[in-house]
Amino acid sequence: MKLNRTTPLLILLTVLLAGCSGAAQPESASRELFAMDTLMSLQISGPDGQEALDAAVTELQRLDALLDRNEPDSDLSRLNAAAGSGTPVALEEATLDVLEEALLCSADSGGAFDCTIAPVMDAWGFGGSGDNYRVPGDEELAALLPLVDSSALLVDRDAGTAQLTQAHMEVDLGGIAKGYAADSLTALLAEYEVSGALLDLGSSTMAALGERPGGGAWRIALRDPADAEQRLGVLSLQDQSLSTSGSYERYFTQDGVTYHHILDPETGYPAETGILSVTVVGENAALADAWSTALFVLGEDKALELWKSRDDFDYILCCFDGRVLVTEGLEDCFAFEGDAYGYTCEILRR
Ligand code: ADP
Ligand code: MG
Secondary structure (H helix, E strand, O other): OOOOOOOOHHHHHHHHHHOOOOOOOOOEEEEEEEEOOEEEEEEEEOOOHHHHHHHHHHHHHHHHHHHOOOOOOOHHHHHHHOOOOOOOEEOOHHHHHHHHHHHHHHHHOOOOOOHHHHHHHHHHOOOOOOOOOOOOOHHHHHHHHHHOOHHHEEEEOOOOEEEEOOOOOOOOOOOOHHHHHHHHHHHHHOOOOOOEEEEEOOOOEEEEEEOOOOOOOEEEEEEEOOEEEEEEEEEEEOOEEEEEEEOOOOEEEEOOEEEEOOEOOOOOOEOOOOEEEEEEEEOOHHHHHHHHHHHHHHOHHHHHHHHHHOOOOEEEEEEOOOEEEEEHHHOOOEEEOHHHHOOEEEEEOO
């Protein structure tokens, strides 16, 4: 396995955990690839494992090509380039799907998740390769914030088009695209004879389908957000997806202050809500992805309120002060190990 600085420990831990069984292993195919700006790892078991894996890789590459806003010919770039032109842009169905899901999450999160955050991401230098990090001035941010407005993103399913009604607006799907890809692969794998799959789309987004080789739920280690060498615990998942948003994923430090890449669309600044990381678990991976970003922005109290009002996700929220809050749906499948590092675990009930 090729390891580099960004290779998440999670992959390694997951593979180790998955390989512990002594039972006969069904045929299993696996591959690592770089897509959506991250190292991904797919593992698929069953008679059609290899065939399904090939199809999954092709689909991932297709989605990456559509949704990459740094690729001039992508669907997303064409949408962004036409902002304010008044001309709707014809897009692939998959692109329209993600945009619609993103809009839904925007509405449901009261704007904490907003895929039109791109101009502000760029001002911080978070949009590119990481060489241009900077702290924008207050005036610069104030001028950009009116461009963060999901209501100006119009999707017309019947016509197969979308448009941004304000000039200089841009969509960034970094907070939902990997989840959407996980859902697409899950749907694709249903067409093959597979007994299980672990789709690791960059560790922060994973889908655990069917059974792991040897039987039973997939076991996925969650890292301690404060130290990649340590883990908070292990989640046992079957036919569920998880997504983690953490301030440790992408950040820079200037004049002793650390700035990370999850932005509050209201202020344009990195969200500071006392959260180190939040992992969302649910059947729908796009939703888990978007909600992990949104809950990070919303903070502990609003996250709880939202969870109580819905039944389509659970979460594990790790606070700065060492509390790990786990919603009751995960009580039986999360084995907490953070006590070894000074964390305490609390179950949240409806
Ligand atoms: P990651 O993808 O790094 O694992 P997230 O799922 O939390 O973590 O997504 C963070 C990404 O989402 C950022 O890199 C950016 O592209 C985008 N983003 C940042 N803030 C927001 C926000 N408030 N709403 C929607 N997308 C956001
Ligand atoms: Mg997310």
